[in-house]
Amino acid sequence: MPDALMLLVALVVTVLGMGWLALSMESHWEQVRGRTTCPPATVKSLRVLGAVALLTSLVLCLMVDSASMASLVWVMSVAGAAVVVAFTLTWRASALAPLVFWTKTQ
Amino acid sequence: MATASISRLNIVSRTLAAVLGGYAFTWGLIAFGMAAMVAADMEFHDAEHLTALIGFLVFLTIFLTAFGARNITRVWAVLLVGASVMAGAATLIKNLIT
Amino acid sequence: MLQNFRQSMAWVHTWFGLALGFVLIVVFFFGSLSVFDREIDRWAIPASRFEPQPMPSFDKLMRPIFEDMQPLPQARAFTEPLVNGPLPEHFDKVRSWGAYTTHRDPVLTMFAGYEVPNAKDPETTIFAQRTVDPRNGAALPDDRLKVGSSFFYPLHYSLTFYWKDVGYWIVGFAALMMLVALVTGVVMHRKIFRELFTFRPKKTTQRSMLDLHNLTGVVALPFHFFFAFTGLVIFAGIYFPIGHTQLKALHDQHEIHEAAETGLPHDPAGVPAKMASVDAMVVEAQRRWAAKGMAGEVGFLQVQHVNDANGYVSIYRAGTDRIALTGEGIHFKASTGAVLREDPPPTAVGRINEFLTGLHLQHFRHWLLRWMYVMGGLLGCACIATGFLFFVEKRKRQHAKQNSSGARIVDALGVTTLTGMLIAALGMLIANRLLPEVMPEGWPLRGDMERYCFWATWVAAMAHAFWRTAPVAEGQLAPAWREQCLAVAVLAVVAPVLNWITTGDHLLRTIGNGYWPVAGADLFMLTGAVLALLAARKLQRRAESKVTVNTPVMEAGHA
Numbered sequence: 001m002p003d004a005l006m007l008l009v010a011l012v013v014t015v016l017g018m019g020w021l022a023l024s025m026e027s028h029w030e031q032v033r034g035r036t037t038c039p040p041a042t043v044k045s046l047r048v049l050g051a052v053a054l055l056t057s058l059v060l061c062l063m064v065d066s067a068s069m070a071s072l073v074w075v076m077s078v079a080g081a082a083v084v085v086a087f088t089l090t091w092r093a094s095a096l097a098p099l100v101f102w103t104k105t106q
Numbered sequence: 107m108a109t110a111s112i113s114r115l116n117i118v119s120r121t122l123a124a125v126l127g128g129y130a131f132t133w134g135l136i137a138f139g140m141a142a143m144v145a146a147d148m149e150f151h152d153a154e155h156l157t158a159l160i161g162f163l164v165f166l167t168i169f170l171t172a173f174g175a176r177n178i179t180r181v182w183a184v185l186l187v188g189a190s191v192m193a194g195a196a197t198l199i200k201n202l203i204t
Numbered sequence: 205m206l207q208n209f210r211q212s213m214a215w216v217h218t219w220f221g222l223a224l225g226f227v228l229i230v231v232f233f234f235g236s237l238s239v240f241d242r243e244i245d246r247w248a249i250p251a252s253r254f255e256p257q258p259m260p261s262f263d264k265l266m267r268p269i270f271e272d273m274q275p276l277p278q279a280r281a282f283t284e285p286l287v288n289g290p291l292p293e294h295f296d297k298v299r300s301w302g303a304y305t306t307h308r309d310p311v312l313t314m315f316a317g318y319e320v321p322n323a324k325d326p327e328t329t330i331f332a333q334r335t336v337d338p339r340n341g342a343a344l345p346d347d348r349l350k351v352g353s354s355f356f357y358p359l360h361y362s363l364t365f366y367w368k369d370v371g372y373w374i375v376g377f378a379a380l381m382m383l384v385a386l387v388t389g390v391v392m393h394r395k396i397f398r399e400l401f402t403f404r405p406k407k408t409t410q411r412s413m414l415d416l417h418n419l420t421g422v423v424a425l426p427f428h429f430f431f432a433f434t435g436l437v438i439f440a441g442i443y444f445p446i447g448h449t450q451l452k453a454l455h456d457q458h459e460i461h462e463a464a465e466t467g468l469p470h471d472p473a474g475v476p477a478k479m480a481s482v483d484a485m486v487v488e489a490q491r492r493w494a495a496k497g498m499a500g501e502v503g504f505l506q507v508q509h510v511n512d513a514n515g516y517v518s519i520y521r522a523g524t525d526r527i528a529l530t531g532e533g534i535h536f537k538a539s540t541g542a543v544l545r546e547d548p549p550p551t552a553v554g555r556i557n558e559f560l561t562g563l564h565l566q567h568f569r570h571w572l573l574r575w576m577y578v579m580g581g582l583l584g585c586a587c588i589a590t591g592f593l594f595f596v597e598k599r600k601r602q603h604a605k606q607n608s609s610g611a612r613i614v615d616a617l618g619v620t621t622l623t624g625m626l627i628a629a630l631g632m633l634i635a636n637r638l639l640p641e642v643m644p645e646g647w648p649l650r651g652d653m654e655r656y657c658f659w660a661t662w663v664a665a666m667a668h669a670f671w672r673t674a675p676v677a678e679g680q681l682a683p684a685w686r687e688q689c690l691a692v693a694v695l696a697v698v699a700p701v702l703n704w705i706t707t708g709d710h711l712l713r714t715i716g717n718g719y720w721p722v723a724g725a726d727l728f729m730l731t732g733a734v735l736a737l738l739a740a741r742k743l744q745r746r747a748e749s750k751v752t753v754n755t756p757v758m759e760a761g762h763a
């Protein structure tokens with residue numbers, strides 16, 4: 001896979017990861033899923049998904065660049081992803097619904 | 107914010123301690139660190155870089171302490187005594203090894 | 205100091221953050237622009253809009269240029285006070301030659317250092333400088349200002365205020381205050397993880413400003429911390445010049461020891477000698493780098509003790525493939541071309557230092573990471589700006605009742621340092637396109653005129669800011685914000701259009717040719733114009749709705 005494509009995938013995965021982590025928080029779950037409570041098992045699995053996604057994107061970054069560059073790219077991508085997720089939650093929260101497609105709606 | 111309880115003198119004293127006292131202490135720390143490390147056979151520029159890294163972090167800590175500590179007089183004492191002792195020691199070591 | 209530790213830290217964050225925030229926003233913004241400083245140079249100097257080149261032949265192209273270079277009037281003026289008596293017309297005793305290029309530079313920068321006769325300090329050196337086209341040796345006119353690398357970049361680390369290095373000290377103190385603001389901010393912000401993604405623009409201005417302030421501060425916290433910290437580390441020699449003052453004896457002792465150990469003579473021999481082929485030395489240096497698995501181009505080349513028996517040539521690699529600013533220097537005896545020394549791998553401390561400085565100075569080749577740096581820098585600007593806006597929003601009604609103009613002044617300074625700063629930068633680029641190629645007799649040089657335009661535009665923006673923030677003294681929104689946002693939107697379109705008119709390089713052509721330095725700059729400005737316009741429209745709507753209720757004053761750090 002060419003480097004640019006792999007980095008793009010890494011960025012997308014980071015956004016997914018931050019999205020999952022955000023959804024594991026009650027206030028953001030409610031923004032996306034309406035006034036339902038998130039079952040504790042789902043909260044846990046969302047956190048795990050988030051962590052795994054972030055780890056995956058780090059690995060992808062490391063496959064493209066040397067360790068020092070990859071870690072910086074990854075740290076910055078986490079920052080950017082957090083901003084993207086925050087703004088999505090504010091202005092189009094429903095866009096994050098696909099991230100929890102397997103859970104029941106109200 | 108409960109600012110009514112701080113006197114102007116308190117603010118000035120803490121600010122001076124944070125900025126000038128902090129600078130003096132950091133200078134003393136870096137000077138002492140450099141002299142001691144060079145005396146212990148570390149390469150000069152390595153000693154310079156390492157003490158600078160530590161120095162800035164210490165300066166940051168001093169700045170926060172100057173405003174966080176309960177007793178500013180004690181902070182002043184530590185900064186002034188520390189700065190002079192370390193700077194003095196640095197010159198002493200320098201004279202011994204050059 | 206106050207009731208408890210958290211409150212004291214909040215006090216420090218508010219007041220030191222406010223005071224130094226005005227400096228920091230300038231540092232962060234021009235630092236962000238500096239990531240693409242050389243690309244901005246391309247925009248500002250159309251004659252340099254060609255592809256980056258490797259360093260050309262020393263023997264055939266660079267040597268005659270070195271021999272021809274003489275210090276410019278600015279360098280002479282700078283050196284005059286350091287001399288007993290007048291400066292000579294022509295400087296003959298050359299000490300050193302240097303040439304520098306990066307993977308982003310089409311042009312090559314060349315320096316020559318000359319001895320200064322009758323100088324108060326015999327080690328004083330006067331420098332001549334020239335920028336050339338590496339393909340043919342043609343010199344760029346001396347009066348062209350590299351708006352990116354010679355103005356925006358030095359502005360971010362020194363405010364171009366060079367008298368007694370005061371500008372460096374102000375920026376340094378601001379950097380330390382950035383670290384203080386980050387730590388105190390974390391101490392104050394109780395829900396740092398829970399509110400990581402929180403942004404509520406529909407709530408009161410205070411709440412939404414604080415949300416944005418926290419968001420932009422926290423998500424890029426490592427970035428903000430590392431940039432402020434590494435900035436301090438890079439200029440540590442200025443802030444704590446211990447090696448040149450209290451411990452100078454140790455420094456001098458080390459220099460002599462190092463000269464002996466490395467075999468690189470500290471002083472000239474006083475015996476003239478001819479130089480061997482430097483091109484051959486470059487070939488050998490590149491061969492050695494490749495053999496170590498670090499193949500690369502020459503980034504920096506220096507000749508010490510020119511035309512002297514003790515002369516040596518140092519060749520450093522352009523660091524493009526890693527973060528660490530490593531030189532892999534190889535030193536050759538100038539008269540014979542023999543390798544005197546290959547720099548050994550750095551010590552552990554050396555490696556840490558190279559990584560930290562390299563992280564900040566960005567010589568690496570990685571376009572995504574560069575854009576991410578710009579994003580981080582702009583997030584920093586947003587953090588500081590929203591800090592000001594929160595400060596004003598929280599206090600303006602109170603101040604209105606108390607007949608104090610504190611909030612108004614802070615708001616005016618906020619306009620000056622945020623939109624005013626953008627207007628100044630754009631004004632300079634527009635002046636760059638509008639000024640004649642060569643200034644008429646009696647006028648300052650073109651490069652100097654561009655700098656004057658920058659400052660004059662900023663002063664005008666400041667005057668407008670102070671005039672049009674009067675309503676803040678009554679607890680209202682200042683029209684200055686909307687008006688300057690509109691100005692930014694207009695100027696950010698005018699600049700690319702002028703680029704098209706004066707150079708023919710419009711977006712279809714630059715994107716079509718893949719000449720991204722200029723296309724990128726134009727696109728960045730046009731994007732800025734759109735954002736400024738959206739902001740102006742939003743401010744217009746807010747002013748028209750005039751929802752002035754008794755919004756409660758918020759404690760920063762509380763829910």
